[in-house]
Amino acid sequence: MDPTQEQGWAVLKGDELQGMIFFHQGDDSEFVARKTNSKRPRRK
Numbered sequence: 521m522d523p524t525q526e527q528g529w530a531v532l533k534g535d536e537l538q539g540m541i542f543f544h545q546g547d548d549s550e551f552v553a554r555k556t557n558s559k560r561p562r563r564k
Contacts, residue, residue: 530539
């Protein structure tokens with residue numbers, strides 16, 4: 521993996537975190553993270 525620079529933003533809307541990440545001279549990626557109440561099993 522080559523070093524890179526990036527920027528991004530995120531906004532909290534209710535139980536969702538919505539945003540975008542931009543990579544310098546590369547791709548961009550939109551994301552949505554949703555809050556859940558379920559507990560994930562811990563990795564061993």
